[in-house]
Amino acid sequence: MPHRRTSQRSWAAAADGARAFAAEGAWGRLEGIVVAPRAGTRGIFGRARVVADPAVALVLPQAPGIEQADECTAVDDALALGLLAGGAHVARVTSLALGEDADRDPLSWIDACGDALQAASGMVPRARPALGATWLAGGAAAVLASRRDDLAFLVLAGAPVPEIMSRRTPENEDDPMWADSPSLRLVDGLSALAPLESVTVEARPLLVVQGAADATFRATHLEGWRAALLATGRTADAVEVAFADGFFRSIGPGGDVDSVDEAGLALLQRTASDWVSRVLSSAAPRHAR
Secondary structure, eight states: OHHHHHHHHHHHHHTTTOEEEEEEETTEEEEEEEEOOOTTOSGGGOSOOOOSSOEEEEEOOOOTTOTTHHHHHHHHHHHHHHHHHTTOEEEEEEEEEOOTTTTTOTHHHHHHHHHHHHHHHTTSTTOEEEEEEETTHHHHHHHHHTTOSOOSOEEEESOOOHHHHTOOOTTTTTOTHHHHOHHHHHHHHHHHTOHHHHTTSSOOOEEEEEESOOSSSOHHHHHHHHHHHHTTTOOOEEEEETTBOTTOOBBOTTSOBOSSOOHHHHHHHHHHHHHHHHHHHOOSOOOOO
16 A cells, blocks of 8 residues: 555654664563654654654554554554654564463553563663554553653554443444454453553643544544543643544545545644644643643
8 A cells, every 4th residue: 555655665764773672571572673853854844853851752563463453554654753753762663472362461562562661761861751552552552651650742643442442232242253353352451451541640741643534433532532631630632634534544535545645644744743842842841731
């Protein structure tokens, strides 16, 4: 798909010369890279910003085995490029080995991401850790964020709320998809960890971005994240990208995915870049907004 090829080329160019890191634990082993913001890596949006208060943002890897892995690739790359352009160092996991039951018990996946964040953020002196996540990794990021009181920010892009996505209806409660689909098994496991509650545990700037033209992944999910924070007296910055689906693929007038138009991904990238730049350049104390 053109979306994926373009984002992969852009990210590969930005990641040239990146520093490697590794982590291991009872969950398994992973390897990754940390990319520093540099002039000339910001693509069509201009030069990357280098800020005085550095942050290392881990873009969470998707859980192994989910059906939507290909669709997530372009979104993960676009988010990473946006964070980088906004002035953050960006960490990506390049290989991840987990146990066989990661889709049923996501704690090993979340533990791996936590160790990756620790290893990556330690590579940049005085840097604060941060998180970015797309699709089902968004629920994992919310749980992981509850373990850290030092996050510079959290960005959720196209991330459904597991507690909403796991709800059965009388029409589908007996559907074998709940047992057969690795993604839906993962959703059930994430739901049990209460990401909606987790995202409220600590105060930090939070951005939620979602495509507005997806018939399945509706605005209910974006409003779910916001409502959870509102219940604790805070709100989240939220952006809906028009004419884009849950994976920020452009939707044509007839409702079909446009495989050429990359406007949705470009808007995700720009939104993340501008927001992160404001967060990192702000001199005021940081609170979830």
